[in-house]
Amino acid sequence: EKGGYDYFMLKEIAEQPKAVADTLLGRIDRAGELTLDEVRIPDSVLREVDKVVIVACGTAYHAGMIAKYAIEHWTRIPCETELASEFRYRDPILDSRTLVIAVSQSGETMDTLMALRHAREQGARVLAICNTNGSTIPRESDAVLYTHAGPEVAVASTKAFLTQLVACYLVALYLGQVRGTKWGDEIGELVRELSEASAWVEDVLGTMEPVRELARGLADRNTVLFLGRHVGFPVALEGALKLKELAYMHAEGFAAGELKHGPIALIEEGVPVVVVVPSPRGRSVLHDKIVSNIQEIRARGALTIVVAERGDTAVVPYADHLVEVPETPTLLQPLVATVPLQVFACELATARGNEVDQPRNLAKSVTVE
Ligand code: F6R
Numbered sequence: 001e002k003g004g005y006d007y008f009m010l011k012e013i014a015e016q017p018k019a020v021a022d023t024l025l026g027r028i029d030r031a032g033e034l035t036l037d038e039v040r041i042p043d044s045v046l047r048e049v050d051k052v053v054i055v056a057c058g059t060a061y062h063a064g065m066i067a068k069y070a071i072e073h074w075t076r077i078p079c080e081t082e083l084a085s086e087f088r089y090r091d092p093i094l095d096s097r098t099l100v101i102a103v104s105q106s107g108e109t110m111d112t113l114m115a116l117r118h119a120r121e122q123g124a125r126v127l128a129i130c131n132t133n134g135s136t137i138p139r140e141s142d143a144v145l146y147t148h149a150g151p152e153v154a155v156a157s158t159k160a161f162l163t164q165l166v167a168c169y170l171v172a173l174y175l176g177q178v179r180g181t182k183w184g185d186e187i188g189e190l191v192r193e194l195s196e197a198s199a200w201v202e203d204v205l206g207t208m209e210p211v212r213e214l215a216r217g218l219a220d221r222n223t224v225l226f227l228g229r230h231v232g233f234p235v236a237l238e239g240a241l242k243l244k245e246l247a248y249m250h251a252e253g254f255a256a257g258e259l260k261h262g263p264i265a266l267i268e269e270g271v272p273v274v275v276v277v278p279s280p281r282g283r284s285v286l287h288d289k290i291v292s293n294i295q296e297i298r299a300r301g302a303l304t305i306v307v308a309e310r311g312d313t314a315v316v317p318y319a320d321h322l323v324e325v326p327e328t329p330t331l332l333q334p335l336v337a338t339v340p341l342q343v344f345a346c347e348l349a350t351a352r353g354n355e356v357d358q359p360r361n362l363a364k365s366v367t368v369e
Pocket residue numbers: 057058059060061103104105106107108109112155156157158241242245364365366
């Protein structure tokens with residue numbers, strides 16, 4: 001049932017273009033408008049929302065972090081993303097105008113469930129983004145937007161993550177659509193671009209052999225660091241999480257701007273650093289800053305592995321290894337930038353002789369707090 005692949009994880013990575021397409025299917029009408037009929041929260045309520053709070057764990061939390069950038073930029077609604085396990089213990093401020101989004105592949109994660117129960121008790125509306133039909137989290141929510149990744153068997157989440165991103169973007173754009181925010185005019189164009197996401201993922205998957213080779217060459221290392229800015233920061237965290245859980249290596253993700261506030265002390269000769277470079281389109285300041293970060297770490301001996309948009313010539317002189325991803329709008333780049341990091345972690349785990357689908361100490365669904 002692994003469809004000719006050695007591991008479920010490899011199969012699930014390869015299924016991502018379809019998972020992304022299936023999650024978009026039927027949600028964009030011919031006129032390019034979003035139709036999220038399942039979201040049974042009335043538009044009148046969504047128009048009144050004055051705060052969005054996203055709760056999730058692990059990989060789903062990283063999807064939620066990326067959603068925050070999209071929601072605030074496209075809708076101008078204040079949005080915070082919080083680890084479900086921390087959320088209810090700090091007595092968060094919630095009321096009937098708060099939209100809580102609970103993101104979960106399994107729909108059974110106890111921390112996320114407890115967070116949404118707490119939110120509903122305070123009168124907030126809860127929308128679940130979930131991959132498992134009829135699971136507890138959607139059953140206990142006001143509404144659910146299902147991701148259509150299909151069953152995910154490997155413990156490390158891959159295709160579910162990309163579809164969580166798609167669902168988050170859909171919700172963000174839908175909020176923009178019903179509220180007619182100042183980004184309203186842009187929404188149509190963004191929806192059109194989002195509908196190309198499956199092709200982008202297919203494209204990046206076709207270029208992964210050098211990433212595998214690179215991973216095999218790093219199998220005896222102890223540490224890999226990941227840097228990103230803007231939506232590249234959660235991508236860096238996700239790359240580090242994949243490497244920890246699969247390769248059992250010390251891996252950390254940092255916001256590139258934080259380097260000089262501490263982490264740069266970790267840079268020494270030969271340490272591999274993966275840098276996620278934001279697409280240069282419309283974000284030149286962000287892009288320039290990360291290019292100087294790459295220069296800084298390289299001057300201190302780091303082995304730079306640079307994930308950048310195809311044709312981004314500015315990074316070439318500083319990249320020991322260049323991983324090119326297709327051109328996308330900045331906010332959508334995580335859909336492609338995450339893929340090489342999944343492949344990298346999977347190949348490193350294989351090279352280190354680890355059990356790829358069943359990493360030690362981990363369970364697919366965490367039903368205890
Ligand atoms: C990482 C991973 C976990 C899950 C987390 C939340 O690869 O799989 O970090 O993302 O346990 O699980 P769900 O999404 O089922 O709530």
